[in-house]
Amino acid sequence: METTTQTLKANIRSALNNDRLQAAVLKATNHSLAKRAEVVAELPNWEAMRSEAALRRDRTLTRLDDTLLELEKNATAKGIQVHWVADGEEANQIIGQICREAVSGSETTSTKGEVVKPLIAKSKSMTTEEIGLTPFLESLGFEVVETDLGEYIVQIAGQAPSHITAPALHLSRQDVGRIFVEKLGVEYREDPVELINIARGILRQKFLSAQVGITGCNFAVAETGTPLIVENEGNGRLVSAIPRVQIAVMGIEKVVATLDDLMLLLELLPRSATGQRITGSVIFFNRPSSSRESDGPRELHLVILDNGRTKALADPKLRAVLRCIRCGACLNACPIYRTTGGHAYGWTYPGPIGAVLAPVFLGLEKAKDLPFASTLCGRCSEICPVKIDLHHMLLHLRQEIVAACPQPILEKVMWQTWETVMDHPALNQALAAIPRFLLHEVLRSHWSPKLPLWGRDRSSPNLAKESFAQMFKREFGEHK
Amino acid sequence: MALLNSKVALFIPCYTEQFFPETGMALVRLLKYFSVAPIYVSSQSCCGQPAFNSGQGRLAKPLAERFLRLFESYDWIVAPSGSCVSMVRNLYGELGLSPQALRQWELVRDRIYEGTQFIYHQLGIHAIEGRFPGKVALHESCHGKRELGIEHEPRSLLSSITDLELVVPPDAGECCGFGGTFSVKFPELSAAIGLKKLASAISCGAEIITAVDDSCLMHLQGLAQRQRLNIRTMHALVIMSKALGLE
Numbered sequence A: 001m002e003t004t005t006q007t008l009k010a011n012i013r014s015a016l017n018n019d020r021l022q023a024a025v026l027k028a029t030n031h032s033l034a035k036r037a038e039v040v041a042e043l044p045n046w047e048a049m050r051s052e053a054a055l056r057r058d059r060t061l062t063r064l065d066d067t068l069l070e071l072e073k074n075a076t077a078k079g080i081q082v083h084w085v086a087d088g089e090e091a092n093q094i095i096g097q098i099c100r101e102a103v104s105g106s107e108t109t110s111t112k113g114e115v116v117k118p119l120i121a122k123s124k125s126m127t128t129e130e131i132g133l134t135p136f137l138e139s140l141g142f143e144v145v146e147t148d149l150g151e152y153i154v155q156i157a158g159q160a161p162s163h164i165t166a167p168a169l170h171l172s173r174q175d176v177g178r179i180f181v182e183k184l185g186v187e188y189r190e191d192p193v194e195l196i197n198i199a200r201g202i203l204r205q206k207f208l209s210a211q212v213g214i215t216g217c218n219f220a221v222a223e224t225g226t227p228l229i230v231e232n233e234g235n236g237r238l239v240s241a242i243p244r245v246q247i248a249v250m251g252i253e254k255v256v257a258t259l260d261d262l263m264l265l266l267e268l269l270p271r272s273a274t275g276q277r278i279t280g281s282v283i284f285f286n287r288p289s290s291s292r293e294s295d296g297p298r299e300l301h302l303v304i305l306d307n308g309r310t311k312a313l314a315d316p317k318l319r320a321v322l323r324c325i326r327c328g329a330c331l332n333a334c335p336i337y338r339t340t341g342g343h344a345y346g347w348t349y350p351g352p353i354g355a356v357l358a359p360v361f362l363g364l365e366k367a368k369d370l371p372f373a374s375t376l377c378g379r380c381s382e383i384c385p386v387k388i389d390l391h392h393m394l395l396h397l398r399q400e401i402v403a404a405c406p407q408p409i410l411e412k413v414m415w416q417t418w419e420t421v422m423d424h425p426a427l428n429q430a431l432a433a434i435p436r437f438l439l440h441e442v443l444r445s446h447w448s449p450k451l452p453l454w455g456r457d458r459s460s461p462n463l464a465k466e467s468f469a470q471m472f473k474r475e476f477g478e479h480k
Numbered sequence B: 001m002a003l004l005n006s007k008v009a010l011f012i013p014c015y016t017e018q019f020f021p022e023t024g025m026a027l028v029r030l031l032k033y034f035s036v037a038p039i040y041v042s043s044q045s046c047c048g049q050p051a052f053n054s055g056q057g058r059l060a061k062p063l064a065e066r067f068l069r070l071f072e073s074y075d076w077i078v079a080p081s082g083s084c085v086s087m088v089r090n091l092y093g094e095l096g097l098s099p100q101a102l103r104q105w106e107l108v109r110d111r112i113y114e115g116t117q118f119i120y121h122q123l124g125i126h127a128i129e130g131r132f133p134g135k136v137a138l139h140e141s142c143h144g145k146r147e148l149g150i151e152h153e154p155r156s157l158l159s160s161i162t163d164l165e166l167v168v169p170p171d172a173g174e175c176c177g178f179g180g181t182f183s184v185k186f187p188e189l190s191a192a193i194g195l196k197k198l199a200s201a202i203s204c205g206a207e208i209i210t211a212v213d214d215s216c217l218m219h220l221q222g223l224a225q226r227q228r229l230n231i232r233t234m235h236a237l238v239i240m241s242k243a244l245g246l247e
């Protein structure tokens, strides 16, 4: 998606002006939170599991290089082709190349003589969103179809996912009904089952003719050399079973050392994400299929992507962000996300996790407002299944941003003055000698509706007639 | 009482000092009522939180060091704000303090308490034998709840008051949308979040919304006023002090 982190304030304003969006987001996030709470309550040792998961994720992160090499070794031994890529550009080039080779020599005209674009089927993957894979492949002349229902909806609507596990979370079923009328030319319907059936009918055709399947990768087990995805709709299964060539794309942090580690994370992920005990399927891409097997890809590629992750790895204050298993719980719990939805964040990853990743992935300057768009309430850190201290990372990033990016001069002067006053009791007391009604007037003029430091929706507080110091002295005399 | 001979200092946050002195006075009166004579160090200023939250950690550092110098010699420090206490307890370590200040911090961080927590745990007061008529909704201020673990203290103290009906709205533990500088940088968003909070308290039938932080309440009160909503704000300590007739 086009990055609009630099117009954050405008993005937020437009979300706040969209009542339908806000209603849809609130309803969906409430629903997810309620379902999560139910299944989490079943596990009396949930907190211990979170701590254990955090510990194991950290253990892997401290020896990430070795673990990734082990993954490569074990995957390669089974015939999986592993590709290391530094950034999105390189990833796209390699994936584009694999796709070109996969379709070379195959028919490109239909019986009616029209040129038929070679078809690529994708299952849900935020990592491929991150690198802009779909538009890149389209520019090479491929037709790329999203097969996850939510992704499919936002794709035909010409939008980007607004949530990392529920791409179309910002849309009500009425919105989806209208999109289908406009983009697919079907009759208006708003019954979810009917809508799903329409999409299924179309997607089934696509599955059968897709020449390449592209999936994400929720985890990749180093000790067995196995990438895998979790999913519910069955589309990931088809994408990884029908096309002759499959490509799985993973960020370097998706590697887990052992099956044991995986089992723990598989307890945490679906509960946190969708409030499920386990997802409909967990699909292991263990090896390419042999000529004796009737399904499964003959060619299986694993693309391992850095794209800024090693920057987080190198920063002791941010390293733990790589524990993230992309469950989306921090989005559902965040008061900001719950109010604005995901598009306002202006790039691939919304919510608290997105606000932490943006300065790392996009650079401080480009994402300099995002860490400030948080109340630091700590709901994200509280709900995160791998205990990432998200809100304190945001606080840390604020310091980095102020140190590295040019600040408005007025703000600088204001803070410096404030500090000087606060640090000098004599100054403080001199100010206290100014008649309070005068101070009150000065404050008023800055907080008037015309110059709304606090916005138009809120009255500013009144300066008290006496400060605490004055009151205390009057009533109790003694001071120290 | 074990605390009879200990030195208890007040920490009055900068905005309480200027905008909500009554909250500070309520704390003083309550402490005196429970036989503690708090000391007010008048050269105190701000804990540094506003600066640190705004990315100005460089400016928060001298204020933190000053805070630690002033309060190092007290047995207890009590503040009518969960947020400032959390800054001192949990975040001073992030400021790159001098070695001396770090040593002071090790002492001070365990001695600083939010008001209701101090009354409940250190004074052992679990009920307020007073009367305050009204239906009061609880807002569990984020830093108090998640950084200091405040949960049952204000609940027990408030619900023990005669004629006070304490309601805990389903979103009691969610943020009010204040967030310090956030409320200035993103005023509309801050307001939108706060209005949800107020609507939920009002739909519970509450006339008053209370919390252990005047910062949240300042924001909610501003919203309620401007939008002419039928709800007022009152700090938990003020309610307790009024219930005991300490005015």
Ligand code: SF4
Pocket (backbone or CB within 6 Å): A272, A323, A324, A325, A326, A327, A328, A329, A330, A331, A353, A380, A383, A384, A385, A386, A387, A388, A390
């Ligand atoms: S940061 Fe934590 S809560 Fe947020 S998506 Fe990642 S794992 Fe889930």
